[in-house]
Amino acid sequence: MDAPNPYAATCPTRQLLDRIADKWTVLLLSLLNDGPIRFNQLRRLIEGISQKMLSQTLRKLERDGLVARKVIPTVPVTVEYSLTPLGETLTRTIDPLIHWAETHMSAVNDAQKLYDRTARG
Amino acid sequence: MDAPNPYAATCPTRQLLDRIADKWTVLLLSLLNDGPIRFNQLRRLIEGISQKMLSQTLRKLERDGLVARKVIPTVPVTVEYSLTPLGETLTRTIDPLIHWAETHMSAVNDAQKLYDRTARG
DNA sequence: CCTCGTCGGTTACCAGAAGTGACTTGATGG
DNA sequence: CCATCAAGTCACTTCTGGTAACCGACGAGG
Numbered sequence: 001m002d003a004p005n006p007y008a009a010t011c012p013t014r015q016l017l018d019r020i021a022d023k024w025t026v027l028l029l030s031l032l033n034d035g036p037i038r039f040n041q042l043r044r045l046i047e048g049i050s051q052k053m054l055s056q057t058l059r060k061l062e063r064d065g066l067v068a069r070k071v072i073p074t075v076p077v078t079v080e081y082s083l084t085p086l087g088e089t090l091t092r093t094i095d096p097l098i099h100w101a102e103t104h105m106s107a108v109n110d111a112q113k114l115y116d117r118t119a120r121g
Numbered sequence: 122m123d124a125p126n127p128y129a130a131t132c133p134t135r136q137l138l139d140r141i142a143d144k145w146t147v148l149l150l151s152l153l154n155d156g157p158i159r160f161n162q163l164r165r166l167i168e169g170i171s172q173k174m175l176s177q178t179l180r181k182l183e184r185d186g187l188v189a190r191k192v193i194p195t196v197p198v199t200v201e202y203s204l205t206p207l208g209e210t211l212t213r214t215i216d217p218l219i220h221w222a223e224t225h226m227s228a229v230n231d232a233q234k235l236y237d238r239t240a241r242g
Numbered sequence: 243c244c245t246c247g248t249c250g251g252t253t254a255c256c257a258g259a260a261g262t263g264a265c266t267t268g269a270t271g272g
Numbered sequence: 273c274c275a276t277c278a279a280g281t282c283a284c285t286t287c288t289g290g291t292a293a294c295c296g297a298c299g300a301g302g
Contacts, residue, residue, distance in 0.1 A: 004223045007148060009168035013222045020177020020222070021147040023139045027128065028150055037252055047130035050290055055251060063142055075298055076249035093221045096214040101134045101141065102125045106208055108137055111186020160279055171261050176280060196269050197278035 021066065022058065024049060024057045030098055031082070032067060033091045036082035068088060140185065141211065145178045146169060150204070151219055152200055153188060154212045157203035 003028060004013040019025065027046050031037060037045075043054055061067040066087035072078040083091060125134040140146065148167050152158060158166075177225055179202060182188040187208035193199040204212060 006219055007152070007166050007168060012230065013219075013226050014168075016226055017147065017219065017222045018144045020143040021218070023142040026138065026142040031128070040248085043250095046128050047135075048290095050191060050292095051251070052253090052291085053289065056289090062140060063233055063236045065236070066229075068157060071250095074249090076247095077297080079250060086225065086232070089219045089225065090221055093217040097218070098127055098134075098138065099144070100211055100214045101127065101137045104207065104210065105137055106135050108185045108187075109133065111207070112184055113156065115184045115186070161277085164279095169261095171263095172280065173258070173262085173282095177260090192279095195278090197267085197276095200279060 006109045016064075019060060020094075022057070024053055025061065026094055026097065028054075028057055029066070029087065029091045029094050032081060032083045032087070033095065036070075039079050039081070042081070053085065061087070138187075140181060141215075143178075145174055146182065147215055147218065149175075149178055149182065150187070150208065150212045150215050153202060153204045153208070154216065157191075157201045160200050160202070163202070182208070 004018050005011050006014045010012060023048075028042065031045060039054070039058075042058075043049060043051065046054070058067060058069070062069050065084055066086050068082050070082070071105060072080060072081045081086075126132050127135045127138050128137060145167075149163065149172075152163060154168055160175065160179075163179075164172065165172060167175070173203055175217060179188060179190070183190050189203050189205050190205070191201045
């Protein structure tokens with residue numbers, strides 16, 4: 001059997017990686033990790049996401065079996081999203097990424113300033 | 122002091138996350154983890170990346186202090202890219218992501234087939 | 243009765259980001 | 273002497289993501 005090779009354009013792992021290595025996906029999964037949440041709650045929490053990208057990204061995640069969609073027949077209708085067990089395993093590898101960004105942000109900022117001074121001098 | 126909030130559009134952690142949660146960045150950092158490597162080697166290894174996106178992404182990473190660029194005056198000139206210590210800390214959180222994709226690919230595939238059968242019936 | 247607002251979307255449209263392919267410079271091999 | 277490789281850049285095209293309008297069901301308020 002062939003070993004999966006994420007660097008080959010046609011390998012399913014590469015295509016999967018292309019889908020999850022996405023800014024909205026990362027933010028979304030991280031929020032879903034705190035428990036079930038509704039569409040418009042997500043929309044208000046994630047500043048700058050459009051309705052289109054939110055529903056598009058959620059459906060993509062649902063299709064991949066990472067997120068469960070539950071329609072609750074209240075009025076107006078409520079739709080609740082939550083992580084599946086599979087989605088939880090992914091979130092455990094994504095959360096460190098957000099944590100890394102929070103802890104190393106100042107180092108990156110310093111590097112940028114240095115780069116901009118030397119490269120554009 | 123304000124706690125970093127990646128969900129706020131203007132927070133530097135959010136902007137940093139937007140840059141690293143990117144398919145080319147993830148693949149690139151993972152390859153650089155194996156040691157210093159040249160431009161055209163990367164280009165050949167990552168199927169489907171264009172020269173433009175490769176040089177663009179590398180310069181972005183260099184500016185963020187994650188990747189070091191070293192020009193070796195051979196002929197033709199050789200440019201070698203490698204991870205900085207900061208970049209190595211990021212790669213340690215990114216590698217599990219690739220590993221996750223490799224191990225859970227079949228589960229995702231099954232979920233997709235199920236979704237396509239039921240949702241499009 | 244009529245309109246407004248909410249909820250969770252979908253659709254048409256457009257700007258900007260990403261991809262494509264040619265071109266650069268200089269030494270080297272056929 | 274023409275072709276090639278190195279590491280890009282540039283003009284052009286394609287395609288993705290953002291904007292905003294609209295949908296249907298219902299409840300509130302004038």
